[in-house]
Amino acid sequence: MSKVFVFAEHKNGALKRGAMELLQAAQKSGNTVVAMAVGTGADKAAGEMAHHGAQEVHVVKDASLDAYNPEIYAAAVSMVLEKVQPQVLLASATSTARDLFPRIAARMKTGIASDCTELTISGDNVTAKKPVYSGKAFAAVAFENSPLKIVLMRANQLPVAAADASKTANVVEHTLAKPDLKTIIKEVVKGTSEKLDLTEANIIVSGGRGLKEASNFKLLNDLADVLGATVGASRAVVDAGWVSHGMQVGQTGKTVAPTLYIAVGVSGAIQHLAGMSGSKVIVAINNDPGAPIFQKATYGIVGDLFDVVPKLTEEFRKALKH
Ligand SMILES: Cc1cc2nc3c(=O)[nH]c(=O)nc-3n(C[C@H](O)[C@H](O)[C@H](O)COP(=O)(O)OP(=O)(O)OC[C@H]3O[C@@H](n4cnc5c(N)ncnc54)[C@H](O)[C@@H]3O)c2cc1C
Structure with missing residues (x-):
C-alpha cells in the first residue's frame, strides 16, 4: 500500500482547515495516511490529526520552527521524509508551503504541482488541476518518473468530515539536528487583526x-x-x-x-x-x-x-x- 504524507499546518496546536481537508483526501484514497506537524503545539495538533484520519504522526517540536525559516523547515521535513519514504506528499498552498516545497522537490529530485484546486489519488497515481493564465484556463497535471509526487492544494477546495475522537495514531517525536544556517529570522511582526487570514477565511x-x-x-x-x-x-x-x-x-x-x-x-x-x-x-x-x-x-x-x-x-x- 502507498503512503500519503500530509504536511499539516496548525496555529498553537489547532489544526488549520486546509490540513483537515488534505487528511480527509488522503484517507479517502485508501492509502496509509502519515502526517507531520512542526513547532510549539505540534504535539497537541497530533491528536487532532489522528481524529481526522492520520494513522502515523511525526512531530518535530523544536521552537526554532515556530517562525518560518526555509532552511530549518527543509531540514526538518527532509529528515522525516527520508524515514517515511512516502509516494505522495500533500500540503496546503500557503505562503510557507509555496516557499518550502519547491526546495524539498529540488532536494529530492521529484515533481511538484503547486496551487491546485482539484486532486485525484488512486494508489500512488496522482492527478491534479490548477488554474493558469490568471484563472482563464485550467491545466491538468500528472507526474512522470517521480517517486514522490508533491501537490500543494488551495484551501477550501475539498470537504472536511467531522473529527472522530475515537481514532488514534502512532506518534513519533523527532529531535532536529540544526543545519548551519545562512539566514536567521530576527523578528516576526504579527498583524494586529484577530480575524482569520484571508487564505483561510470561509x-x-x-x-x-x-x-x-x-x-x-x-x-x-x-x-x-x-x-x-x-x-x-x-x-x-x-x-x-x-x-x-x-x-x-x-x-x-x-x-x-x-x-x-x-x-x-x-x-x-x-x-x-x-x-x-x-x-x-x-x-x-x-x-x-x-x-x-x-x-x-x-x-x-x-x-x-x-x-x-x-x-x-x-x-x-x-x-x-x-
Ligand atoms: C501586473 C498587475 C497586477 C495587478 N494585480 C492586482 C491584484 O492582485 N489585485 C487587484 O485587485 N488588482 C490588481 N491589479 C490592478 C487591476 O488591474 C485593477 O486596476 C484593480 O483591480 C481595480 O481595482 P478596483 O476594482 O477597486 O477599482 P476600479 O476598477 O476603479 O473599480 C471600482 C468599481 O466600483 C464601482 N463603484 C463606484 N462607485 C460605486 C458605488 N457608489 N456603489 C457601487 N459600486 C461603485 C465602479 O462601477 C467600479 O466598477 C493589477 C494590475 C496589474 C497591471
Missing part, C-alpha cells in the same frame, strides 16, 4: 475603489463582523494606501477560495479575478451593470454600495440575531 467581504475613501471601509468591517468574515481589498485601494497589502486579493496579492466572497465596489479586473474566482459563491455589489465582476458573480446587486451594504448588514444582523 467568508470574505472585499472592497474596491467604489468605496471612495479609506474611512468607508467601516461599512465593510461592520458587515464582516456580523458575518464572521475577513475583509479583503482590490489593489487599487491598497496602492492608494487605504488598507495594508496583506489584505490585497489577486494576482499580486492573495489567492483565496472562500465559500462566500462579497465584492463591494470592485470592478472585477482580470488581475483581481485571478485571486478570487475559485470562491464557491460570489456576490457582487456595483452600481455599473456592465462591470466585469458581474460576469463571474453568482449573484449580482446593481446599486449604490452606500445604500446596499448598510441594509445587508442590518438584515444579516436580524437573521443571525447579533
Whole structure:
C-alpha cells in the first residue's frame, strides 16, 4: 500500500482547515495516511490529526520552527521524509508551503504541482488541476518518473468530515539536528487583526475603489463582523494606501477560495479575478451593470454600495440575531 504524507499546518496546536481537508483526501484514497506537524503545539495538533484520519504522526517540536525559516523547515521535513519514504506528499498552498516545497522537490529530485484546486489519488497515481493564465484556463497535471509526487492544494477546495475522537495514531517525536544556517529570522511582526487570514477565511467581504475613501471601509468591517468574515481589498485601494497589502486579493496579492466572497465596489479586473474566482459563491455589489465582476458573480446587486451594504448588514444582523 502507498503512503500519503500530509504536511499539516496548525496555529498553537489547532489544526488549520486546509490540513483537515488534505487528511480527509488522503484517507479517502485508501492509502496509509502519515502526517507531520512542526513547532510549539505540534504535539497537541497530533491528536487532532489522528481524529481526522492520520494513522502515523511525526512531530518535530523544536521552537526554532515556530517562525518560518526555509532552511530549518527543509531540514526538518527532509529528515522525516527520508524515514517515511512516502509516494505522495500533500500540503496546503500557503505562503510557507509555496516557499518550502519547491526546495524539498529540488532536494529530492521529484515533481511538484503547486496551487491546485482539484486532486485525484488512486494508489500512488496522482492527478491534479490548477488554474493558469490568471484563472482563464485550467491545466491538468500528472507526474512522470517521480517517486514522490508533491501537490500543494488551495484551501477550501475539498470537504472536511467531522473529527472522530475515537481514532488514534502512532506518534513519533523527532529531535532536529540544526543545519548551519545562512539566514536567521530576527523578528516576526504579527498583524494586529484577530480575524482569520484571508487564505483561510470561509467568508470574505472585499472592497474596491467604489468605496471612495479609506474611512468607508467601516461599512465593510461592520458587515464582516456580523458575518464572521475577513475583509479583503482590490489593489487599487491598497496602492492608494487605504488598507495594508496583506489584505490585497489577486494576482499580486492573495489567492483565496472562500465559500462566500462579497465584492463591494470592485470592478472585477482580470488581475483581481485571478485571486478570487475559485470562491464557491460570489456576490457582487456595483452600481455599473456592465462591470466585469458581474460576469463571474453568482449573484449580482446593481446599486449604490452606500445604500446596499448598510441594509445587508442590518438584515444579516436580524437573521443571525447579533
Ligand atoms: C501586473 C498587475 C497586477 C495587478 N494585480 C492586482 C491584484 O492582485 N489585485 C487587484 O485587485 N488588482 C490588481 N491589479 C490592478 C487591476 O488591474 C485593477 O486596476 C484593480 O483591480 C481595480 O481595482 P478596483 O476594482 O477597486 O477599482 P476600479 O476598477 O476603479 O473599480 C471600482 C468599481 O466600483 C464601482 N463603484 C463606484 N462607485 C460605486 C458605488 N457608489 N456603489 C457601487 N459600486 C461603485 C465602479 O462601477 C467600479 O466598477 C493589477 C494590475 C496589474 C497591471
